Structure formats: structure tokens, C-alpha cells
Amino acid sequence: MNWMSxxxxxxxxxxxxxxPNPAVGCVIIKxxxxxxxxxxRVTGGPHAEIIALEQAQEHARKADVYLTLEPCAHFGRTxxxxxxxxxxxxxxxxxxxxxxxxxxxxxxxxxxxxxxxEAVLGNYQEAYDLNEDFFHAMRHKRPFVIAKxxxxxxxxxxxxxxxxxxxxxxxxxxxxxxxxxxVCAIMVGARTVRLDNxxxxxxxxxxxxxxxxxxxxxxxxxxxxxxxxxxLQSERRPIVITSAHASSACLKEFDNKNxxxxxxxxxxxKFCMKAVLEKLFISCELKNILAEGGSELLTSLxxxxxxxxxxxxIAPKLIGGSxxxxxxxxVDLKEPAHFEELHSQExxxxxxxxxxxxxxSISPRSYEEFLQSCDxxx
Numbered sequence: 172m173n174w175m176s177x178x179x180x181x182x183x184x185x186x187x188x189x190x191p192n193p194a195v196g197c198v199i200i201k202x203x204x205x206x207x208x209x210x211x212r213v214t215g216g217p218h219a220e221i222i223a224l225e226q227a228q229e230h231a232r233k234a235d236v237y238l239t240l241e242p243c244a245h246f247g248r249t250x251x252x253x254x255x256x257x258x259x260x261x262x263x264x265x266x267x268x269x270x271x272x273x274x275x276x277x278x279x280x281x282x283x284x285x286x287x288x289e290a291v292l293g294n295y296q297e298a299y300d301l302n303e304d305f306f307h308a309m310r311h312k313r314p315f316v317i318a319k320x321x322x323x324x325x326x327x328x329x330x331x332x333x334x335x336x337x338x339x340x341x342x343x344x345x346x347x348x349x350x351x352x353x354v355c356a357i358m359v360g361a362r363t364v365r366l367d368n369x370x371x372x373x374x375x376x377x378x379x380x381x382x383x384x385x386x387x388x389x390x391x392x393x394x395x396x397x398x399x400x401x402x403l404q405s406e407r408r409p410i411v412i413t414s415a416h417a418s419s420a421c422l423k424e425f426d427n428k429n430x431x432x433x434x435x436x437x438x439x440x441k442f443c444m445k446a447v448l449e450k451l452f453i454s455c456e457l458k459n460i461l462a463e464g465g466s467e468l469l470t471s472l473x474x475x476x477x478x479x480x481x482x483x484x485i486a487p488k489l490i491g492g493s494x495x496x497x498x499x500x501x502v503d504l505k506e507p508a509h510f511e512e513l514h515s516q517e518x519x520x521x522x523x524x525x526x527x528x529x530x531x532s533i534s535p536r537s538y539e540e541f542l543q544s545c546d547x548x549x
Contacts, residue, residue, distance in 0.1 A: 174198050174237040175267055179297050181210040181219070182239045186301070188213050188383055190355045191458040193270075193305040196239045197223040199231055199261070206230040218243070220252040224259050231259040239298045241270040244278040253279045256288070263289040267298035268538065271309035271545075299538035304459040306541060307479060307534070313448035315459040317354065318469055319347060319482040320498040327490035328464065328498050343484045343524040345375035350482060354385050354461040356410070356451070359402075360468040361391030370401045371463070386410060388451070388460065390468055392437065394421040398428065405429050410455065412447055431455075444471050470500045473511075479534045481513065483527045 182196030189195075189211045197219035199207035207230070209222025217225075220242055224231055242252040242264070256264060264283055269292060270276055283290040299306060304315035321339040322328045328338070337344070351357060357371045371387045387402035388410045394417030396403060403409050411425060411432040425432045433450055435442055451457045462472055472478050483498075513529035514536055535541040 174200055175265060175295065178237045178239050179267065179301060181208060182301055185210045185212050187352045190214070190383065191456045193240055193302040195219040198237045199223050199227045199234050200237065201230045201234040206234060215248045218249060218252050221255055224255055231261055233260065233262045236261050236264045238264060239267045240302065241266050241275060242279040243270065243275050244282050245274040253282045256283065257286045261288060263291065265291045265293065267293055267295035271306045294538055296538050299541065308452060308458040310545060313445065313452045314457045315479050316462055316472060316477050317459065317480045317482060318462045318472065318478045319350065320464055320469065321484040321486065322498060323486055323488045323490040325489050325491060326497050327495040328466065329496040330490055330492055338488065339484045339486045339524045342521040343526065346521055346526060347484060348373050348375040351385055351461060354459050355457045356386040356388050356460050358388040358390065358460050358462045358468065360465050361389055361396050363465045364389055364396055364400050364402060368400055385461065388412060390442065392416050394418065398424055403428065403430060412442065441471060444475050444477055448477060466496050466498060466500050469498050473499050476533055478531050480530050484524055485527065486524045
């Protein structure tokens with residue numbers, strides 16, 4: 172039995188419920204028998220190590236522990252897990268990846284070794300893939316951005332009147348909802364809210380009891396968003412990104428409805444989206460964001476090179492029209508050398524549609540490449 176792979180599979184069970192925390196799995200093995208297992212279910216709840224240790228009880232002494240992420244060594248929402256492992260008297264701890272959180276980074280491993288416990292660090296690509304957004308957020312202090320759009324075969328996301336419902340089929344929409352279930356927040360522009368009044372929730376073929384509904388983020392220079400919009404209901408904990416152009420009356424309405432908002436300075440009548448993302452990371456603890464459009468928002472993120480991954484849902488339809496909207500606008504790159512190169516492509520069949528999943532150049536191609544980009548990483 173590959174116990175680390177087993178631990179990684181366990182960790183996957185919590186990825187819809189534990190954000191903004193990373194998904195973590197833990198198994199405890201004594202005399203080649205499984206005596207304890209656990210995964211991190213929900214932020215603020217017990218970590219994977221604690222659940223596994225409670226199952227193992229006295230069998231944890233002199234046992235081997237397989238962990239998908241370095242045990243925390245600091246007080247956060249819960250006490251340090253490394254202390255619990257030491258108290259339990261485990262023999263060895265195998266770790267799939269070090270924790271990129273500066274509060275943890277290599278400190279958990281050091282504390283184990285100082286206590287006389289053998290700590291073995293591996294570089295497991297699967298463990299990195301599971302929490303790539305967390306690694307990015309800890310490293311860059313901003314959320315991992317996934318850009319998602321649905322378009323026709325001729326590259327249009329809406330016609331000239333910005334109408335697009337529905338381009339893709341039910342299977343594609345169900346897949347997109349499963350993607351929503353993996354993110355902390357969904358970001359859209361105010362025009363999208365005004366035109367479509369989207370719900371931005373997880374619904375199709377997903378058990379809503381097993382997911383945390385993502386927070387809606389609305390980007391609006393003027394702050395003019397219909398207050399009865401689905402996304403502005405208080406239970407959704409919406410976030411509005413606005414500017415000094417927003418009137419005091421508008422901001423007062425946000426206050427009255429307990430809507431969280433942040434005011435940013437515009438540069439050449441544009442938001443600095445990097446500053447926006449950094450604020451969302453610091454103040455809202457968002458490790459990832461799904462950007463669903465429209466074109467202006469997606470273009471802003473693209474121009475600042477802030478998109479990490481793309482999910483492009485493509486329907487076998489033609490919309491046409493020179494004024495129809497495309498996902499990315501902006502400057503026409505006439506030189507092929509300047510084209511944005513994508514990597515790690517995957518083609519997903521969602522008959523009758525397809526989804527092209529790919530990463531952009533700002534995303535490392537592997538865990539090893541991520542480690543090489545971090546001079547201070549252990």
C-alpha cells in the first residue's frame with residue numbers, strides 16, 4: 172500500500188469545505204496496519220493530524236505518520252499540530268510537501284527533529300497539485316486566479332447586445348458549478364450583475380450541503396449595483412470593489428445592508444487589479460478567486476498578468492458579428508513572439524461541448540519549478 176497516495180486521496184475529500192485552509196490528509200501506520208486517518212474538513216475545525224491521532228489513541232506511539240503537508244507549528248484557529256504529534260510519541264513523520272505559510276515553513280519539520288522524531292520530506296507533485304492555489308497565495312500574497320468563460324466556436328462570449336444565455340449545455344454548466352465549489356470567491360463586473368443578475372452559487376449536480384458557497388465579488392467604479400441583486404444578499408457575504416467615483420449615498424446603502432466594500436484609486440480610469448487581489452488576500456483571506464467576467468474584468472486581469480489558470484468552455488455554435496464580445500480585449504499583439512503561451516493543457520469532453528483547461532506562464536509547471544522560484548524556501 173502506498174500510504175502517501177492514500178493520504179492524498181483523503182485530503183481531496185476536504186477541498187470543497189476547508190478553504191481558505193489547504194486540503195490536508197493524514198494516516199497513521201503501526202506494524203504496517205492503518206490505526207488512524209483523517210482529513211481537514213472545515214476551517215476552524217480539527218486538522219487532519221488531530222483527527223487521525225484521536226482514532227489511533229495509544230497505537231500512535233512509535234507509529235509512522237504520513238502527512239500531505241508539513242504540520243503547523245504556530246497557533247492559528249487551532250493549536251499547533253506538531254505539538255500533538257510529539258506528545259503522541261510517533262516514531263517517524265513522512266511529509267509530502269513543506270508548508271509555504273511563512274508562519275510554518277520548515278518550522279514543523281525542525282520541531283519534530285528537535286524532539287528526536289525522524290522527519291522525512293518528499294517532493295510530491297500530487298500534494299502540490301492539490302493545493303497549488305494555497306502555495307501561490309502564500310508565496311505571492313494574493314489569490315490564485317482562475318479565469319472561466321463560455322464561448323462559441325468562433326470565440327464569442329456574447330452578442331453585440333451582451334446577451335449570452337445559454338451558450339453551453341447542461342453538462343458544461345454542471346462542470347463549471349463543480350469548479351465553483353472549489354473556490355473561495357467568484358468575481359464579476361458590475362455590468363454582468365446589471366445585465367444578468369447572476370446568482371453565482373454552486374448548484375448543478377453538486378450536493379450543496381457539502382460545499383461552502385463562494386463569496387461574490389463585484390467590481391464597480393461607480394458602485395451602482397442594484398441592491399436587490401442576488402449577489403448582494405447579506406447571507407452571501409458579498410464584497411464590492413469600488414472607487415472614489417462611488418457616491419456617499421451609494422456607500423451608505425452598502426453600510427445599511429452590511430455589504431463589505433473597499434475603495435481603490437483608479438489609474439488611467441482603471442483599477443490596479445494587483446492591489447485589489449492583495450487586499451482581498453490580506454483582509455478576506457481568499458486563497459483563490461474564480462473570475463467569470465465580463466470582458467473588461469478578464470482583460471484587466473490578463474493585462475496585469477494575474478491569471479493563473481483558464482477554463483474555456485467551448486460550444487459547437489457560431490455567434491458571429493464584429494461587435495460581439497470576446498473574453499479578452501485590449502491591444503492587438505501582431506507579433507507571435509508576444510502571444511501568451513499556455514501550458515499543462517487538458518481537454519475535457521462535455522458533449523456536446525468541450526472545456527480547454529490550461530495554465531498561464533505565471534504558473535509554475537511543476538512543484539520543483541515552484542521550489543526553484545523561492546530563494547528562501549527550504
